Amino acid sequence: FDGWWLDSVEPDMHSNLDIPERTLRAGPTAAGPGALVFNSYPLVNAEGVYQRFRAEQPDTRTYILTRSAWGGLQRTGSTLWSGDVVARWDDLREQVSAGVNAGLSGLPNWTHDIGGFAVEARYSNPAGMAPEDKAEWEELNLRWFQFGAFSPIFRSHGEFPLREVYNLAEPGTDLYAAFGDQMRLRYRLMPYVYTLAGDTWHRDATIMRGLAMDFADDRKVLDINDQYLLGPSLMVAPVHEYRARSRSVYFPAGADWYDLYTGRKQAGGREVTVEAPLDRIPVYVRAGSILPSGPQVQYTAENLNGPITxxxxxxxxxxxDLYDDAGTTYGYERGEFSRIPLRWNQRSGVLTIGAREGSYPGMAASRTFRVRFINGASRTATDWDAANAQVVEYTGAAVQVRRR
Incomplete structure (x- = not known):
C-alpha cells in the first residue's frame, strides 16, 4: 500500500446521531467514559496505522488521509481534510479559516474537497443541469480549484458530478485552460512548496499561515479570515462569491507586495479593491522574497534535477533556504537532506547562492539556476522559464549574482 484513507474516525459510528449522543454510545471504555476519550480517538486511530505501516515498510514514507484530528496528529504522517463539506459558496469561504486554524493548531498538512463533497440536487440531476446551474457549478469548482492550488495539499474529491478537469470543462474552452493553468502553476512552484513541507519537520514550521503569525504588530490583520500566507512569501486571497471579478484585499503593514501575475506593486498598510478575473485569484508576493520555481512537469518525480528559476x-x-531530499524515504530523519541558502541584499543588489549544506543519496552534484528580478509591472511576471534570466551553473560552492 502507498497510503491509507481513514474515514469516519471521529468516531462516527452512526452519522444520524448528534455528537453528544455519539459520545455516550462510544463508552464505556477501558480508559473511562466515551466523552473522556471521544475527541482524542482520531489521534490514537492514526497512530496505530502509522506505527504498523512503519514497522512493515520502515524506509517508505507513510501517508495517511484522515477526516478528524487531535493535537499530535502531525507526528503520524497524516493529512487532515476538512470533512464532507457542501458545494456552496459560503462553505468555500469557511475553508480558508479552517485551514488557517489547522495551521495555528500545529497541523500543517491540511486539505479540503475541492468543489465540495456533498452537492445540491440541482447539480446532481442525472438528466443534466439547468444552464444557470451549470454556469454556477463550473465557476464554483474553478474558484475552489484556484484556492486548492495554493493549499498545503491540492486534491479534488466529491459526489457526482465527476470532478476530473475534463468532466468539469470541455477541452479547448477558456474554462478548461483556466483549470490547466492552476495545475501547471502548482507544479511550477514545487521547489517552494517542498521546502515548506521540509520545514514542517526540520523547523516546526507550518504551511498555511494566518496573517497574524507574520504581522503580529498590525492589529488590522486579526479580523481577516479570508486571506492567508502560503509560507513566508505568498499571500493568497481566494474568491468566494459567485460572479465576483474583483475583491477587497488588505496588504499587511511592514511590507510591499507584488501581484504574482502582473508584477504590479502595492504598498502595505492599505485595503485595496483588486481585479480577480475568472482565470485567477489574487496572489501577492512579499517584497524581499526569493521565490524558487521549477520546470513544467506532469508529476512530482519528473525532471527532479531540472533548472530552477x-x-x-x-x-x-x-x-x-532551498530544501531537498530523496523524496520517498525517511533518510531526512538520519540527516540525509540538503539546503542551499539564498540571500538577497537590496542595497548592493546582489543575490548570494550560498554553499550547499548537506547531501542525500541520488543528489545531483550540479544544478542550473536562472535568476531574474521583479521591481514593478511586467508582462513576463510569470515567465517561469525566464528566457532572459542570468544563468548560473551551480556546483555547490557559493556564487553571487548581481542585479543588472
Whole structure:
C-alpha cells in the first residue's frame, strides 16, 4: 500500500446521531467514559496505522488521509481534510479559516474537497443541469480549484458530478485552460512548496499561515479570515462569491507586495479593491522574497534535477533556504537532506547562492539556476522559464549574482 484513507474516525459510528449522543454510545471504555476519550480517538486511530505501516515498510514514507484530528496528529504522517463539506459558496469561504486554524493548531498538512463533497440536487440531476446551474457549478469548482492550488495539499474529491478537469470543462474552452493553468502553476512552484513541507519537520514550521503569525504588530490583520500566507512569501486571497471579478484585499503593514501575475506593486498598510478575473485569484508576493520555481512537469518525480528559476522580488532584504531530499524515504530523519541558502541584499543588489549544506543519496552534484528580478509591472511576471534570466551553473560552492 502507498497510503491509507481513514474515514469516519471521529468516531462516527452512526452519522444520524448528534455528537453528544455519539459520545455516550462510544463508552464505556477501558480508559473511562466515551466523552473522556471521544475527541482524542482520531489521534490514537492514526497512530496505530502509522506505527504498523512503519514497522512493515520502515524506509517508505507513510501517508495517511484522515477526516478528524487531535493535537499530535502531525507526528503520524497524516493529512487532515476538512470533512464532507457542501458545494456552496459560503462553505468555500469557511475553508480558508479552517485551514488557517489547522495551521495555528500545529497541523500543517491540511486539505479540503475541492468543489465540495456533498452537492445540491440541482447539480446532481442525472438528466443534466439547468444552464444557470451549470454556469454556477463550473465557476464554483474553478474558484475552489484556484484556492486548492495554493493549499498545503491540492486534491479534488466529491459526489457526482465527476470532478476530473475534463468532466468539469470541455477541452479547448477558456474554462478548461483556466483549470490547466492552476495545475501547471502548482507544479511550477514545487521547489517552494517542498521546502515548506521540509520545514514542517526540520523547523516546526507550518504551511498555511494566518496573517497574524507574520504581522503580529498590525492589529488590522486579526479580523481577516479570508486571506492567508502560503509560507513566508505568498499571500493568497481566494474568491468566494459567485460572479465576483474583483475583491477587497488588505496588504499587511511592514511590507510591499507584488501581484504574482502582473508584477504590479502595492504598498502595505492599505485595503485595496483588486481585479480577480475568472482565470485567477489574487496572489501577492512579499517584497524581499526569493521565490524558487521549477520546470513544467506532469508529476512530482519528473525532471527532479531540472533548472530552477529564482525570482527576486525587490524592495527589501530577503532570504530563503532551498530544501531537498530523496523524496520517498525517511533518510531526512538520519540527516540525509540538503539546503542551499539564498540571500538577497537590496542595497548592493546582489543575490548570494550560498554553499550547499548537506547531501542525500541520488543528489545531483550540479544544478542550473536562472535568476531574474521583479521591481514593478511586467508582462513576463510569470515567465517561469525566464528566457532572459542570468544563468548560473551551480556546483555547490557559493556564487553571487548581481542585479543588472
Amino acid at each position: 529564482l525570482t527576486v522580488y525587490q524592495g527589501a532584504d530577503g532570504s530563503f
